[in-house]
Amino acid sequence: MSAPVDIAHSKLRSLYHFWESRRPAPDLLPGRQHFQAEDIWPWIGYIGMVDVERGDGPDTPLRFRIRLQGENLARLTGNRQAGRYLDETLNTKYRELILDQHIQAARTGQPAYRIQRDDSKPWKRIDRLVLPFASDGHTVDLLMTGLYMAVTPSRPFSENIP
Template sequence: MTAPVEIAHGKLRALHRFWESLRPAPDLLPGRQHFNAEDIWPWIGHIGMVDVERGGRPGVPFRFRIRLQGEHLARLTGNGRPSLYLDETLHTKYRDLILAQHSEAAATSMPVYRIQIDEAKSWKRIDRLVLPFASDGHSVDLLMTGLYMAVTPSRPCAPEGQ
């Protein structure tokens, strides 16, 4: 059973409820085999999936190979190609933070939800939810990330035609 996760973003709250509904038993994680591609349609552009590989490099307990990146995630990372590792595609500024969130979900078998506000761009907010999946119900072998970015302009846009 997972601890309650306080999720501020409505669509990510719904994704978390969907993940919970897939659990075959309260003490087991859902696996990729528990849902079809069309089940994730409400979030399709905003989710990514990575395979979890253990012991990728010395001192690095996990590596994450991209299986799927939705259009919005691909736009943020600048790369939507599957089969690359997540650490190869992330902007240096955010790499450690994002890899830490993925590593936490893989190590604890618990969902990880974070709100990120860029210090240099306080108008940009990113809500990220990382959900663990395990084919055998116990050992995390897949992570699904839901990500939504909200932009609040500091000044109103000029009317059209100006």
């Protein structure tokens, strides 16, 4: 299977290839049982994991309980949120975009990649990849998010500035 889109960020591209390598069969999603904690070491500070809660009926909205938040991810989001629901922690103007990306991955079983830019902060870019996992190979019950932020200063840094 090829990447869902052209993943621009090299570390997220390698995270995608890791996920792809853990599939037990081409038509099955990998589950949490298909990797050890040390396998995700190259991305550990930049990933989060959320449990997918489906509720009782088909019309019940999906909810995402934060299981793990890497140190750098926690810094980017403002604080540690493990144990809380994602929809309770997002207080940004990107709340719906972030939730929609998680819903898309949970419902389709396909990775969801997005580059997010803020017109008011053109120097800031966030690359986010959401990867679906399924214990039974079919029903997504866990999402892993890789998130990297890049900052492009308006002028180069110089040690000679007084």
